[in-house]
Amino acid sequence: MGIETAVNFDDLRRAAKRRLPKIAFDFIEGGVDGEGGLPHNERAFAKHRLVPRYLIDAMKPDQSTTLFGRTYAHPFGIAPTGGAALFRAGADLMLAKAARAADIPFIISGASTATIEEVAEVAPAHSWYQLYNARDRAIADDMVMRTERAGLSTLVLTVDVPGHSNRERNRRNGFARPMKPSLYAKVEALAHPGWLAEYYSSPGLTTSNWVKYAPPGATPNEVLDFMSGQHPCAFTWDDVIRIRKLWPRTLVLKGIMHPADATRAATLGVDGLMISNHGARQLDRAPSPLEVLPAIRDAVGDKVTVMFDSGIRRGADIITALSLGAKFAFVGRWTLYGVAAGGQAGATHAVDMIRKEVAFVMTQMGAPDIAALGPDFLMWDNDADRMRNRRP
Numbered sequence: 390m391g392i393e394t395a396v397n398f399d400d401l402r403r404a405a406k407r408r409l410p411k412i413a414f415d416f417i418e419g420g421v422d423g424e425g426g427l428p429h430n431e432r433a434f435a436k437h438r439l440v441p442r443y444l445i446d447a448m449k450p451d452q453s454t455t456l457f458g459r460t461y462a463h464p465f466g467i468a469p470t471g472g473a474a475l476f477r478a479g480a481d482l483m484l485a486k487a488a489r490a491a492d493i494p495f496i497i498s499g500a501s502t503a504t505i506e507e508v509a510e511v512a513p514a515h516s517w518y519q520l521y522n523a524r525d526r527a528i529a530d531d532m533v534m535r536t537e538r539a540g541l542s543t544l545v546l547t548v549d550v551p552g553h554s555n556r557e558r559n560r561r562n563g564f565a566r567p568m569k570p571s572l573y574a575k576v577e578a579l580a581h582p583g584w585l586a587e588y589y590s591s592p593g594l595t596t597s598n599w600v601k602y603a604p605p606g607a608t609p610n611e612v613l614d615f616m617s618g619q620h621p622c623a624f625t626w627d628d629v630i631r632i633r634k635l636w637p638r639t640l641v642l643k644g645i646m647h648p649a650d651a652t653r654a655a656t657l658g659v660d661g662l663m664i665s666n667h668g669a670r671q672l673d674r675a676p677s678p679l680e681v682l683p684a685i686r687d688a689v690g691d692k693v694t695v696m697f698d699s700g701i702r703r704g705a706d707i708i709t710a711l712s713l714g715a716k717f718a719f720v721g722r723w724t725l726y727g728v729a730a731g732g733q734a735g736a737t738h739a740v741d742m743i744r745k746e747v748a749f750v751m752t753q754m755g756a757p758d759i760a761a762l763g764p765d766f767l768m769w770d771n772d773a774d775r776m777r778n779r780r781p
Contacts, residue, residue, distance in 0.1 A: 704746025
């Protein structure tokens with residue numbers, strides 16, 4: 390059966406699980422500590438009901454969304470997912486091509502195998518770059534300048550990785566630096582010959598954007614070790630100020646979760662915020678981004694563009710985030726499962742699947758375009774909400 394038979398997120402997840410060895414699949418799937426944050430992200434969406442409005446022509450809903458002066462075809466993009474080439478050789482470029490074809494943004498991971506320059510060649514008008522800070526600030530600054538020279542429009546500073554997190558699945562599997570796969574992980578991988586053949590026929594996987602800064606002649610593993618020595622590291626407001634001065638285009642902070650931090654970012658000239666808990670992969674007891682989204686939106690108003698990431702499993706989840714005040718949403722695991730399971734076809738199919746789900750929900754709820762979305766579509770739960778929904 391081909392990847393085109395997958396009809397939802399869970400189908401892609403199962404297809405990826407069949408193809409990948411456990412050590413690789415667990416890296417995508419896992420969270421931290423007891424992994425309570427993963428279901429909590431999903432339950433946060435389930436608490437919200439969408440109240441339909443009928444007698445409105447929404448047969449062909451317009452999903453086009455203007456973001457930072459650029460109109461995209463849909464209200465979602467592809468979030469940065471590090472190490473994608475471990476799951477499918479060339480995955481970063483496949484995701485970039487899928488984004489270009491669908492006219493949506495793709496954020497290159499700071500831990501990608503493809504370089505900034507390679508992705509810029511494939512999708513120059515659709516790619517953003519995720520910057521991880523470095524202990525040697527000159528490295529981070531040079532990456533900022535490389536992103537500018539490559540012509541990318543948007544720099545995304547990921548601020549929610551202040552240190553290593555306790556990813557217990559990875560520890561059990563031996564997925565760490567240095568890599569020491571457990572005996573079980575090695576034996577289990579033999580049950581996935583397609584992945585094994587591709588992995589061993591590919592050149593050594595590494596974080597290619599860091600090759601320039603590693604010692605001359607460093608092997609792929611040595612480059613990974615070099616990056617591990619540079620990141621994670623402290624990322625402070627002084628770093629944001631420094632990078633804001635260096636970067637002349639759109640600047641986004643990814644990982645903001647507190648209204649006070651959002652307000653401070655706005656005063657420093659940040660253009661956008663991506664409300665995210667890193668897919669529940671950093672702090673297990675963190676709230677869902679959906680829970681803090683309304684407060685952050687109220688705190689910053691229209692001073693910065695508020696976007697959303699983490700826990701999206703359905704098109705209705707995207708609609709819910711937009712109705713709660715987000716301008717745009719990003720998906721991570723959904724498209725990563727797609728490319729892992731089916732390569733280029735899987736990446737393209739995942740994006741098309743999301744597009745269709747968003748359209749289905751907009752039609753059913755009576756939203757003819759993205760601009761129509763807002764709190765009036767959400768189930769009311771107090772007197773103020775009930776009064777609001779008496780309006781025509």
